Amino acid sequence: MKTQPKTQKRIQHISLRANAIQPSGIRKFFDLLSSIDGVISLGVGEPDYTTPWHIRESAIESIEKGQTMYTSNSGMPELRRELARHLKNEFAVDYDPTDELLITVGVSEALDLTMRALIDPGDEVILPDPSYVAYSSCVILAGGKPVHIPTYEANNFEITAKDIEERLTPKTRAILIGYPSNPTGAVMSRKKLADIAALAIKHDLTVVSDEIYSKLIYGAEFTCFASLPGMKERTVFLGGFSKAYAMTGWRVGYAAAPKEIIAAMHKVHQYTMMCVPTMSQMAALEALKGEQDSIAEMVEDYNRRRQVMVKGFRDIGLNCFEPRGAFYAFPSIRCTGMTSEEFAEKLLSEEKIAVVPGSAFGKCGEGYVRCCYATSLADIEEALKRMGRFVKKYKK
Numbered sequence: 001m002k003t004q005p006k007t008q009k010r011i012q013h014i015s016l017r018a019n020a021i022q023p024s025g026i027r028k029f030f031d032l033l034s035s036i037d038g039v040i041s042l043g044v045g046e047p048d049y050t051t052p053w054h055i056r057e058s059a060i061e062s063i064e065k066g067q068t069m070y071t072s073n074s075g076m077p078e079l080r081r082e083l084a085r086h087l088k089n090e091f092a093v094d095y096d097p098t099d100e101l102l103i104t105v106g107v108s109e110a111l112d113l114t115m116r117a118l119i120d121p122g123d124e125v126i127l128p129d130p131s132y133v134a135y136s137s138c139v140i141l142a143g144g145k146p147v148h149i150p151t152y153e154a155n156n157f158e159i160t161a162k163d164i165e166e167r168l169t170p171k172t173r174a175i176l177i178g179y180p181s182n183p184t185g186a187v188m189s190r191k192k193l194a195d196i197a198a199l200a201i202k203h204d205l206t207v208v209s210d211e212i213y214s215k216l217i218y219g220a221e222f223t224c225f226a227s228l229p230g231m232k233e234r235t236v237f238l239g240g241f242s243k244a245y246a247m248t249g250w251r252v253g254y255a256a257a258p259k260e261i262i263a264a265m266h267k268v269h270q271y272t273m274m275c276v277p278t279m280s281q282m283a284a285l286e287a288l289k290g291e292q293d294s295i296a297e298m299v300e301d302y303n304r305r306r307q308v309m310v311k312g313f314r315d316i317g318l319n320c321f322e323p324r325g326a327f328y329a330f331p332s333i334r335c336t337g338m339t340s341e342e343f344a345e346k347l348l349s350e351e352k353i354a355v356v357p358g359s360a361f362g363k364c365g366e367g368y369v370r371c372c373y374a375t376s377l378a379d380i381e382e383a384l385k386r387m388g389r390f391v392k393k394y395k396k
């Protein structure tokens with residue numbers, strides 16, 4: 001296995017795989033914040049809402065009833081049944097709750113399990129650049145090799161079937177996509193996803209689709225990849241509760257996939273997590289069964305903030321791609337002549353605004369910063385004021 005870049009010195013006693021990955025570029029800034037007063041954070045991608053009360057209440061009730069034991073390793077049967085119903089209603093895909101669904105510790109665990117279940121040393125996984133920080137690292141930790149497809153603002157940060165086809169080798173094991181995208185907010189059109197589906201059939205490929213932001217869409221059409229004709233049997237569909245239900249701290253997600261893949265993921269899950277905390281599963285069950293109005297309210301609110309932030313960036317002279325999903329804006333900071341890391345560091349020290357350098361998400365993220373708008377309008381407006389001052393000072 002050759003995942004260790006030649007220039008990187010190996011740390012003694014640390015495995016090549018652990019040595020080959022970098023600490024998360026998102027967390028680096030997050031951890032700095034607690035030591036500085038008055039910082040406005042546009043850094044971490046987390047709803048600023050508290051989990052709706054009826055969801056919290058169901059977890060409290062489960063504790064009061066003494067439901068404190070392990071559950072089935074696959075996840076509580078009632079939760080899997082409800083999830084199957086939900087996936088059918090929302091996306092018209094039929095999953096068998098007994099052997100095609102696995103409840104995981106967030107999409108984070110589901111991603112790790114997927115890679116460990118699919119990849120042998122040296123296998124290649126094709127994925128977009130920029131993309132979510134965990135994608136490449138999970139591939140490397142599983143012994144695989146990430147193969148990046150550069151994406152650009154001019155092309156809506158989308159990948160095409162042609163991009164993928166050009167990178168296929170006998171070692172290609174899977175394609176990993178995540179739309180709506182973190183960090184760009186791009187949403188892939190149904191047509192382009194259908195082209196990828198046709199390619200997957202032609203070359204007998206597995207597609208891993210991270211759809212954690214499926215509910216956070218603004219004026220665009222969301223397409224569930226597994227719902228495309230012929231795709232359910234070759235897709236590992238990852239979803240979760242963190243973003244849509246403001247449940248980041250509960251750590252619940254799921255994988256839906258053909259039963260052979262779920263069985264392999266289940267084995268790894270059994271020996272590592274065993275099961276998701278029981279009270280979190282009870283909360284997730286209530287999230288699916290209970291009223292869904294709070295989601296629509298949150299989405300409406302995020303949309304308002306999205307519009308303010310994007311317009312605000314453009315008004316202060318930063319070119320800003322129009323995000324159609326998730327809760328991130330990805331303005332270009334090239335006009336300052338700084339790298340995205342320099343920009344983020346200076347902005348934090350001079351104006352106390354935390355953003356994430358685009359380079360944390362891959363080479364094509366250089367020249368951009370990721371700003372999360374899941375924060376109050378008042379903070380967004382103050383952040384724009386401070387960033388306006390900063391950009392005026394450094395604009396070339």
Ligand code: PLP
Pocket residue numbers: 045105106107108109132178181182210212240241242248251252253
């Ligand atoms: N996938 C994407 C694209 C994300 O942005 C995140 C979190 O920010 C995750 C997965 C992890 O989500 P979870 O909280 O379900 O582990």
